Amino acid sequence: SAKPGRTILASSISKTYVDEIKAKVESLKSIRPNGPLLVGFLANNDPAAEMYANWTGKTCESMGFRYELRRVEEKDFLEETIIEANRDKSVDGIMVYFPVFGNAQDQYLQQVVAREKDVEGLNHVYYQNMYHNIRFLDDEQQLKSILPCTPLAVVKIMEYLKTYNNLLPVGNRLYGKRCVVVNRSEIVGRPLAALLANDGAVVYSVDVNNIQKFTRGEGLKFQKHQVEDLGAFSNEALKECCADADVIITGVPSEQYKFPTEFIKEGAVCINFSSSKNFDESVKSKASLYVPSTGKVTISMLLRNMLRLVENRQKLQQL
Ligand code: NAD
Structure with missing residues (x-):
C-alpha cells in the first residue's frame, strides 16, 4: 500500500543553500579573487x-571555494601546523578531522584552532554562547556567533520541514x-x-x-534552557x-542499533544523523517526514560558517 508520508533527502535540502552560498562567494571576489580558502588537517588513517x-x-x-587537505604524518606536529595556519593570512577556515589521539588531547587541539577560523564552531566561546542562547559575539550585535555544524544542520532541516x-x-x-x-555527545547530541x-x-x-529533559520552563519563562x-x-x-513526540532524532553510532518503530507517534518527523541507518524501512509506515541522513546539509553549514567568519573579519577591520 502507498506510504502516508515522504522521505526527504539531505541533498534536496542542501540545494536550497547553494544559491545563497555562491552569491556570497561572488560578493567576496574583491578580497578573495580565487575564493575563500578552507584547510583540512588529516592526522589519522x-x-x-x-x-x-x-x-x-x-x-x-x-x-x-578553495580546499586544501594537509596530511600530517606525525601526530605530535599537528599542533604546530595548526598554529601556522592560524597565522597565515591566506587561510580563511580551518578544520581538523577527529579523532586524532582519541582522548582529551583532541579537545585541546580543537581549542588550538583560532576562533576566527573555526568553521566547525567548536571553539569554547561559540559553545558557551550557544548554551547561553547568546547569538552575537559583540555588544553592538554586529558579529554573529558561529554554531556547531551538525547541530545547526539538524535545525536547518527542521526549518525546511516546517x-x-x-x-x-x-x-x-x-x-x-x-x-x-537519541545521542548526548558533546559534539552533536547535547x-x-x-x-x-x-x-x-x-x-x-x-x-x-x-534521560534528561531540556526546556525553557513553563510559558518559556527562562531566557535559556534548563536541564532536568x-x-x-x-x-x-x-x-x-x-x-x-513530534520529532525523533537519532545519532547512535552502531549498525546494529534500530530505533523501535512501534514507539514512533503516527505522523512524527524522523531524522537520523548517525552514519549508520538508525531507522529501518518500517519507519516509512509511521513517519510523516523521514530524513535518513544529514551529511550534505552539514557541509553546507560548514561553508556558510566559513563565509560568516570572513564577513566577521571584514567587519572587524572596518570597526
Ligand atoms: P559518540 O559515540 O560520541 O556518541 C554516541 C551517543 O549515542 C552517546 O550519547 C551514547 O550514549 C548514545 N547511544 C549509543 N547507543 C545508544 C543506545 N542504544 N540508546 C541510546 N543512546 C545511545 O558519537 P558522535 O560523535 O555523537 O557521533 C554519532 C554518530 O553521528 C556517528 O555515526 C557519527 O558518524 C555521526 N555524525 C554525523 C555527523 C553528520 O554531519 N551527519 C556529524 C558528526 C557525527
Whole structure:
C-alpha cells in the first residue's frame, strides 16, 4: 500500500543553500579573487575521515571555494601546523578531522584552532554562547556567533520541514513541539538538545545511561534552557517520551542499533544523523517526514560558517 508520508533527502535540502552560498562567494571576489580558502588537517588513517575530506573538497570547489587537505604524518606536529595556519593570512577556515589521539588531547587541539577560523564552531566561546542562547559575539550585535555544524544542520532541516513555525517570533518557533534526541555527545547530541530547547521545544535527551529533559520552563519563562534528570535509561522510559513526540532524532553510532518503530507517534518527523541507518524501512509506515541522513546539509553549514567568519573579519577591520 502507498506510504502516508515522504522521505526527504539531505541533498534536496542542501540545494536550497547553494544559491545563497555562491552569491556570497561572488560578493567576496574583491578580497578573495580565487575564493575563500578552507584547510583540512588529516592526522589519522581513518578511511571515513578521508572520504569526508574528499567530499568536502569537491563541494568546496563546486561552490567557488578553495580546499586544501594537509596530511600530517606525525601526530605530535599537528599542533604546530595548526598554529601556522592560524597565522597565515591566506587561510580563511580551518578544520581538523577527529579523532586524532582519541582522548582529551583532541579537545585541546580543537581549542588550538583560532576562533576566527573555526568553521566547525567548536571553539569554547561559540559553545558557551550557544548554551547561553547568546547569538552575537559583540555588544553592538554586529558579529554573529558561529554554531556547531551538525547541530545547526539538524535545525536547518527542521526549518525546511516546517517543524519551525515561522508565524511565531524568532527564538520561540518550536514552542509547543516535543522532540526526542537519541545521542548526548558533546559534539552533536547535547548542543542539539540545547539549541532546540532554546528555540522553545521540550526536548528529551536520551543516551545509554539516562534521560534528561531540556526546556525553557513553563510559558518559556527562562531566557535559556534548563536541564532536568528524568532517571535511568530504559525502553519503557524511552517509549513514554516518544508517545507524544513530534520529532525523533537519532545519532547512535552502531549498525546494529534500530530505533523501535512501534514507539514512533503516527505522523512524527524522523531524522537520523548517525552514519549508520538508525531507522529501518518500517519507519516509512509511521513517519510523516523521514530524513535518513544529514551529511550534505552539514557541509553546507560548514561553508556558510566559513563565509560568516570572513564577513566577521571584514567587519572587524572596518570597526
Ligand atoms: P559518540 O559515540 O560520541 O556518541 C554516541 C551517543 O549515542 C552517546 O550519547 C551514547 O550514549 C548514545 N547511544 C549509543 N547507543 C545508544 C543506545 N542504544 N540508546 C541510546 N543512546 C545511545 O558519537 P558522535 O560523535 O555523537 O557521533 C554519532 C554518530 O553521528 C556517528 O555515526 C557519527 O558518524 C555521526 N555524525 C554525523 C555527523 C553528520 O554531519 N551527519 C556529524 C558528526 C557525527
